[in-house]
Amino acid sequence: MTTDDILKALGNVQEPDLGKDLVTLNMVKDIKIEGNYVSFTVVLTTPACPLKDMIKNACINAVKVLVNKEATVVVNFTSNTTTKREDNKSILPNVRNIIAVVSGKGGVGKSTVAANLAMSLSQGGAKVGLLDADIYGPSVPIMFGVRGERPMMKEVNGKGMIVPLEQYGIKLLSIGLLVDEKNAVVWRGPMASSAIRQFVTEVLWEELDYLIIDMPPGTGDIHLTLVQLVPVTGVIVVTTPQDVALADAKKAIAMFGQAQIKVPIIGVIENMSYFTPAELPENKYYIFGKNGGKRLAEEYDIPFLGQIPLVQSIREGGDIGIPIMMSDDEVTKKAFHDFAGAAARSISMRNANMNAESVAEVVEKVG
Numbered sequence: 001m002t003t004d005d006i007l008k009a010l011g012n013v014q015e016p017d018l019g020k021d022l023v024t025l026n027m028v029k030d031i032k033i034e035g036n037y038v039s040f041t042v043v044l045t046t047p048a049c050p051l052k053d054m055i056k057n058a059c060i061n062a063v064k065v066l067v068n069k070e071a072t073v074v075v076n077f078t079s080n081t082t083t084k085r086e087d088n089k090s091i092l093p094n095v096r097n098i099i100a101v102v103s104g105k106g107g108v109g110k111s112t113v114a115a116n117l118a119m120s121l122s123q124g125g126a127k128v129g130l131l132d133a134d135i136y137g138p139s140v141p142i143m144f145g146v147r148g149e150r151p152m153m154k155e156v157n158g159k160g161m162i163v164p165l166e167q168y169g170i171k172l173l174s175i176g177l178l179v180d181e182k183n184a185v186v187w188r189g190p191m192a193s194s195a196i197r198q199f200v201t202e203v204l205w206e207e208l209d210y211l212i213i214d215m216p217p218g219t220g221d222i223h224l225t226l227v228q229l230v231p232v233t234g235v236i237v238v239t240t241p242q243d244v245a246l247a248d249a250k251k252a253i254a255m256f257g258q259a260q261i262k263v264p265i266i267g268v269i270e271n272m273s274y275f276t277p278a279e280l281p282e283n284k285y286y287i288f289g290k291n292g293g294k295r296l297a298e299e300y301d302i303p304f305l306g307q308i309p310l311v312q313s314i315r316e317g318g319d320i321g322i323p324i325m326m327s328d329d330e331v332t333k334k335a336f337h338d339f340a341g342a343a344a345r346s347i348s349m350r351n352a353n354m355n356a357e358s359v360a361e362v363v364e365k366v367g
Helices: 003-010 052-066 110-123 189-201 221-229 243-257 292-300 312-320 330-353
Strands: 028-034 037-044 072-079 095-102 128-132 152-156 159-163 165-167 170-174 208-214 234-239 265-270 304-307
Touching: 003 028, 003 037, 003 052, 037 052, 052 072, 095 110, 095 221, 095 330, 110 128, 110 170, 110 208, 110 234, 110 312, 110 330, 189 221, 234 243, 234 292, 234 330, 243 265, 243 292, 265 292, 265 330, 292 304, 304 330
Parallel strands: 037 072, 095 208, 095 234, 128 170, 128 208, 234 265, 265 304
Antiparallel strands: 028 037, 152 159, 165 170
């Protein structure tokens, strides 16, 4: 066996999402051959790649069928998270992908989805940050069990920077960590925009594969400020199956699709899709309607990222500060892992097939 033999064989293995072979995509590294033993490394586009096993089996079969059926094939994996940023990276210079999690209305579980998406990506090997930009109703401190804690400050190049907290392997920041939760914080539009600007520009996020931003519900000043400030890789829209939520989700999709904003929609995730009682694990009760999120994704021709069930343990975990991804509820964890995998794939495809994202140029009319 020679290196050329191995490369020729792996030239027949397609990367399922990108539609090209591993060799053409320059994803094969460090080929080592000793007798019938061969090992090599495949560089994935995301640490959270859900197709890892499929690619591994295809590589092993290609070498055995096309090169040496007696070969012992060891496939290693590493990752180089894809990114497409057009700016000079003066803001968030080491963040590869900035993902905004949005909803048209409150009460659809957007923060729960954002928190467990971050957890799942982190458990898949990615470096993840979670920014709670829902300044009107910050919930990340409760969900991660860090209520009452305060972030530290660090001087960097003569400038004071906020150091995010770390919990469960994720870097966290929320307005709820900076103000007394018993006091009502009344925000006018410019104040809200200034707060999100500070959270993005004056926080020491350091190197991240994904920065997940939990946005306030609706469409408003904070959303515009974010897309004008940094090149958002894409948006994940959270909805429930019911018509009221879907109507508002359409507004969120329309906002980010406007010509002056034009931020890609990574996909739609349907939360509270069905209720399964613990004592009847095979039963599904469609309390809020059925497949509304799926129909929405089909209507707008955007990826459907999956369905998250309405499960008591999700709520309980959020209330006691232990996200469901840290529990032993394997069924619910699988729903979030499948969602995170689909999101990671959609982000990789967006980065491979679209132009680099730049900050939005929003011209606001006066009068």
